[in-house]
Structure formats: structure tokens, C-alpha cells
Amino acid sequence: MSQNPHINPNLKRKKEAVNVNRLFNDLHSGQVSALSRAITLVESTAGSDSAFAKAIIKQALPYSGNSFRLGITGVPGVGKSTFIESLGRQLIEHGKKVAVLAIDPSSNISRGSILGDKTRMEELVKSDQAFIRPSPAGTTLGGVARKTREAIILCEAAGYDFIIVETVGVGQSETAVHSMTDFFLLLKLAGAGDDLQGIKRGIMEMADAIIINKADGDNQLAAKHARREFKNAVHLMPSKDHGWPTQVLTCSGLNSVGITEVIEEINNYKAHATDNQSFTKKRNAQELYWFHQTIEDAIKTNFYNQPEVIAKLVVLEKEVLNKVKSPFDAAGELLEI
Numbered sequence: 001m002s003q004n005p006h007i008n009p010n011l012k013r014k015k016e017a018v019n020v021n022r023l024f025n026d027l028h029s030g031q032v033s034a035l036s037r038a039i040t041l042v043e044s045t046a047g048s049d050s051a052f053a054k055a056i057i058k059q060a061l062p063y064s065g066n067s068f069r070l071g072i073t074g075v076p077g078v079g080k081s082t083f084i085e086s087l088g089r090q091l092i093e094h095g096k097k098v099a100v101l102a103i104d105p106s107s108n109i110s111r112g113s114i115l116g117d118k119t120r121m122e123e124l125v126k127s128d129q130a131f132i133r134p135s136p137a138g139t140t141l142g143g144v145a146r147k148t149r150e151a152i153i154l155c156e157a158a159g160y161d162f163i164i165v166e167t168v169g170v171g172q173s174e175t176a177v178h179s180m181t182d183f184f185l186l187l188k189l190a191g192a193g194d195d196l197q198g199i200k201r202g203i204m205e206m207a208d209a210i211i212i213n214k215a216d217g218d219n220q221l222a223a224k225h226a227r228r229e230f231k232n233a234v235h236l237m238p239s240k241d242h243g244w245p246t247q248v249l250t251c252s253g254l255n256s257v258g259i260t261e262v263i264e265e266i267n268n269y270k271a272h273a274t275d276n277q278s279f280t281k282k283r284n285a286q287e288l289y290w291f292h293q294t295i296e297d298a299i300k301t302n303f304y305n306q307p308e309v310i311a312k313l314v315v316l317e318k319e320v321l322n323k324v325k326s327p328f329d330a331a332g333e334l335l336e337i
């Protein structure tokens, strides 16, 4: 019996095999719909899409790397979207093409991403010099991060020269964003429990700039105070490989006050890191980090997906808890499989 392509999505899909060359040319000439489609391919979990995704990334790769990649993190409500909207607008005024991507592994749980939601950056989304993409769905941070990294490559090949990757900092997502960006910016609030004491360990060390946001109205004094406190704390931190001292600034994303200074610091950093060659060193280290990370992830997934391992793992866990075997003996036994 012949199958009707209208009721068999797989057959229909086959008919629509992607013309990778054409898709890439459209993307490279700046067609937003082609960029969106290419990112959708990269994000797809359908096995039939993976060859097309690989092919398009391969074509894009030689045209990638020419943007400035900015990472932004901060707790929900700190004002990330308002800040990005304001920053993005100014960057566009400076002649930049801005892409905003998000890493939010919780988007699966919350059914739809909190980040990158188009309605959150109303002005920016209307600009033909901006591209905003919500966080890809995914159950693991590794998976989401990989898709975002590939989306960066595609955006660069499409001519975006300023890429913003934002995250709310779920799990280790700040580390993931830090490992794919040139400059890492931490947004903070003065008071409101988002102060020095409440800061996650390690994030301060990662930040190239700490911005005390919402420094407006009654909040200005508290913001100044917070700036002083963070400046003191930053002085006590060990200096980074690239020799850039973490900057502490105040701003109001809502009133677009202090955004020019943020852009100035980013430009200063770029000049500094280009001068001492740490810009390229950092990018290279990131490439190798993702190379090794991907291998590790794949080995781990393959191992844990083996039926024998799945069955034995449960038994060994019980034996460890009942002190029949030490964790090390049990692990050794499992690894022998």
C-alpha cells in the first residue's frame, strides 16, 4: 500500500531535503529567515537533520569568529532584557549588527524559555540590525550549550558582529556562557538581597565587569555604596591570566544611563586583550575546551546508555549503600564492562 505524504511527515520531510548550499548562501547574504532555519536545523534532535546541520556549520565555519562575543548573567528580575535592549540599541547606533542568544537549560521544565523571549526586547526585535533567538530546548546543559555555540557560528557567518549570550545562571550555565564569550558581564542589584554576600562562588572571578543595575531614582545611593563594596572585593581577587582588572560600574538600563560607559569598557578590554594577545589565546582555549568537553560528554553518554551498565548500576548502588562494596570497587567493576 502506498503511503500518503500528507499523512506521513517523514515522507514529506524527505521530499524537502535541505539544499545546504542555497541555505548557506541565503544566510551568508544576511537573510534572517535562512539564519533562523539554519539554527533550527542545528537545534533539531531529528537524526535526519543532523547531516544538514553538520554541512551548514562546515560552510559557516570559515566565516565565523569575527564578532565580539559578550556573555551576560544576573538573577531573574535584575533587568537583563531592559539592559540588553538599551545596550543593543546603542551598539546598532554605532553601526553594529547585534544577535542575542540565550542559554537556559530550565526552559524545558518551564515549557518555553524565560530567556530570549521576543516580547522582552520589544524595540530591539523590531530592528533589522538585530536578531533575537530564544534558548534552545534541551535536557542537559551540555546539549543546550553546544546548540548555542553553533548558533554563534551561524550568526557570525550571517554578518552579526556583536553577539550577546545571556543566561539566568541555572546550574553551571554561567560557566558555559563564560567559556564561549570574550567578555563576561555580571549584572547585580544594589541591596534587595542580591549583594556581595549572596553572590555565587566563582562568578566574581569569571566576571570581566560587574554592573550595578537600576542605579536610578531612590536607588542611586545604594548603587554607589554597592559599587564601592564590589570594588573593594574585586581588589582582593587574584588577577586573571589576561591581566584585565574586573571593572565595577553602575547603570540604569531603563533610563539608558551608564550604557555608554559599559560599551567604553568593552572597547578598552578589546584593545587590551588584542595588545597582549590574550584575546586569541582565550578563543583558542575555548575551542579546545569545547572539543574535549564534547568528547567527554559523548563517552559518558555512551557508557551510561549501555543496557549492561544500566542493569548493573542499580545493583552496585545498593551494594555501596549496604557497605558490601566500596564506591571505588563498585566503580571499577562497572568500568570493566
Ligand SMILES: Nc1nc2c(ncn2[C@@H]2O[C@H](COP(=O)(O)OP(=O)(O)OP(=O)(O)O)[C@@H](O)[C@H]2O)c(=O)[nH]1
Pocket: 074, 075, 076, 077, 078, 079, 080, 081, 082, 083, 114, 120, 168, 213, 214, 215, 216, 251, 252, 253, 254, 255
Ligand atoms: N528602576 C529600574 N527598573 C528596571 C531597570 N531595568 C529593568 N527594570 C525593571 O525590572 C523588571 C525586570 O526587568 P527585566 O529587564 O525583565 O529583567 P530580567 O533580568 O530580564 O528578568 P527575567 O526575565 O526575570 O530574567 C521590570 O519591571 C523592569 O521594568 C532599571 O534600570 N531601573
